[in-house]
Amino acid sequence: MTDAETFETRLAAVADEIETTLDGLLTAAPRPGETARPERLIAAMRHATLGGGKRLRPFLVVECAALFGRSGAGVLAAAAALECVHCYSLAHDDLPAMDDDDLRRGRPTVHKAFDEATAILAGDALLTLAFEVLAAPSTDADPGVRAALVSSLARASGLAGMVGGQVLDLAAESADASPGEAQIRTLQAMKTGALITCACEIGALVGRAGDDERTALIEYGRTIGLAFQLADDLLDVEGEAEALGKATAKDAARGKATLVGLIGIDETRRQIRALVEQADAHLALFGARGAVLSDTARFIAERRR
């Protein structure tokens, strides 16, 4: 598949399926064995998760699983669980105590649409729900796979992964000295990279990938995670440059540590191209079956929003 339109159609189709899956998880009515689902909490959880985004991480789960012929409700549930973790992290990062953002994708952030307490608790409940879903027999019939899914997501999103990366990012913003390249790479690998890599690992796990295949997908995930972050930094710089007529980055203005500020725009572009080639090299093992994941790497590298 090299047709960009076909790729974007496929991406949108998976996003629709993830939306439907999340909608089904976040019903107002209590499930069997549940006492109650507080209406305001469910509403905030739905606000945090539904109605938006490219659903890139769930797409990676679905496409990695598809390499091994696995698809269906269980794969979508695992993908939706990972998306719950991504969405909870956005709700918490947006809080006044952290990035203090009022808007996300043009809509009020969770604490603006509800209140701070509800935004904190909705995030907590989404994180918890992710593990409930991964451990459910309906997600995967094999308990060994379910336990491995939980391990993978917990390691990627906890103190040595996403949450740890957010702590390092906040520390870098408030530090007197700008962080160096190694420090930025570490915090980005933890804050953004770990969950993207985890998406590929979860796809490999539900797909029953062999050891070599799983390793290749994890390395592919690491590589596109780096490309994702560099492309994001570049968008920030170029977006501001367009708006202000000069190359002043919004992130740089906030004291955010970005690599593009250290290595420059041209070098960032060169590194992104190199990462896309590396991603293809990790996919070589899969031959023609790897085409969608190869397109995904290009999509990430070239995205304009």
Next chain:
Amino acid sequence: MTDAETFETRLAAVADEIETTLDGLLTAAPRPGETARPERLIAAMRHATLGGGKRLRPFLVVECAALFGRSGAGVLAAAAALECVHCYSLAHDDLPAMDDDDLRRGRPTVHKAFDEATAILAGDALLTLAFEVLAAPSTDADPGVRAALVSSLARASGLAGMVGGQVLDLAAESADASPGEAQIRTLQAMKTGALITCACEIGALVGRAGDDERTALIEYGRTIGLAFQLADDLLDVEGEAEALGKATAKDAARGKATLVGLIGIDETRRQIRALVEQADAHLALFGARGAVLSDTARFIAERRR
């Protein structure tokens, strides 16, 4: 065992083992496969979990597992995971956006000792760590048990359990009308009861309890969870009565919904006694082996702090 000193010695011994287990989980040095453990985050997670408490929930895990001859590092890890969830919930509940408490057990709360962002993230990381620990092969060799542990904890602590109960509690505080008895019972069963019941279920799971035994322990957990909450409400009223010379409850003053305010002190005491008897009835199945859990019910009912 009917000797109170023996019981309290046993409770203290398990608390020590849990402290050691939590200390071992929250090391500053990264584990194999981890990039980094941010120092400030680990420090806040340690502040939130170490150095205090009766460790009642972990004690229930340990003693329920002991009914079936199970003990050791795996049981303690499962018990410590559940305690991480309890401690994360306290760190988040203490935040300015919720109960806005500066002190807990005479020490500064996490957001006071660190800052709000760190308290939110330390809570997130503790919740995530709990699931990482439950899914680890070192906790239990059987992946089916590990997946069941994750399911049990996630259901007890999420939107239809502890987090949902906190949402209902905050809503009751800010509502114009005082909540009725049924409403209070629902929110307390979710906010406090679910995790106590889960402790018993986790003990049953790691102990390979049969269906009848597991059901009995879950019912025992529900019963002592109710007794725990009533005793807590009573302590609040009696503590204030001692301090102020009249029966004005601190919780009532804050608008907190308590049953003792609705049914009165004498009826509360009567219900607690009845619950202790019910707890013993659920333990009948275990004969003399149930003595420690029977003592635990009495300890909960009679506690003075």
